[in-house]
Amino acid sequence: MKFHEMNIVGLDRKLPLCPLTDDLYIAGFVMFGDVEITEKCAKELLDRAPEFDVIVTAESKGIPLAYEMARQCGKPYVVLRKAKKLYMVDTITVQVKSITTEHVQTLTVGSIEADTIRGKRILAVDDVISTGESLAAMEALINKCDGNIVGKMAVLAEGDATRRDDIIYLEKLYLFTPDGEIIE
Numbered sequence: 001m002k003f004h005e006m007n008i009v010g011l012d013r014k015l016p017l018c019p020l021t022d023d024l025y026i027a028g029f030v031m032f033g034d035v036e037i038t039e040k041c042a043k044e045l046l047d048r049a050p051e052f053d054v055i056v057t058a059e060s061k062g063i064p065l066a067y068e069m070a071r072q073c074g075k076p077y078v079v080l081r082k083a084k085k086l087y088m089v090d091t092i093t094v095q096v097k098s099i100t101t102e103h104v105q106t107l108t109v110g111s112i113e114a115d116t117i118r119g120k121r122i123l124a125v126d127d128v129i130s131t132g133e134s135l136a137a138m139e140a141l142i143n144k145c146d147g148n149i150v151g152k153m154a155v156l157a158e159g160d161a162t163r164r165d166d167i168i169y170l171e172k173l174y175l176f177t178p179d180g181e182i183i184e
Contacts, residue, residue: 002180009040025176042068052123062126080107096137117147129154129161
């Protein structure tokens with residue numbers, strides 16, 4: 001397996017290169033289990049964040065980041081779930097197709113989560129923004145809940161997301177050839 005070495009908030013990490021197609025690879029960035037990078041990325045993103053009331057992320061890879069940001073700033077966070085759970089009533093849903101999943105997924109919130117979002121300044125966060133499909137689904141669901149998105153943030157942005165001026169991110173994540181060469 002090939003790896004891409006990069007520095008994120010002063011921490012060196014080796015990210016495995018994973019095939020999306022025969023000709024295109026991405027570097028896999030997973031915050032699960034990496035407390036050190038989660039804490040430092042949360043702090044750095046909070047330092048750059050606009051004023052907000054609630055942090056919102058989509059299940060599942062953004063959860064550690066959203067939790068740690070909420071812990072550090074003392075504000076609530078909401079997880080947009082991939083499926084309706086037994087405790088959810090009066091659900092609101094949207095569909096999403098992410099490059100890291102094989103099929104269309106659903107993002108769902110129940111009335112309790114929707115009430116937490118309604119009328120609030122929302123900071124939408126994720127670990128990586130690439131095509132923007134997951135972010136667009138998050139935005140659509142937040143809008144359905146009458147939340148006001150004041151910021152969109154990620155630890156890493158890759159591909160077209162690096163050219164967007166509406167996203168705050170910490171580092172650029174490159175796309176790769178099967179040989180591990182960076183695609184500019």
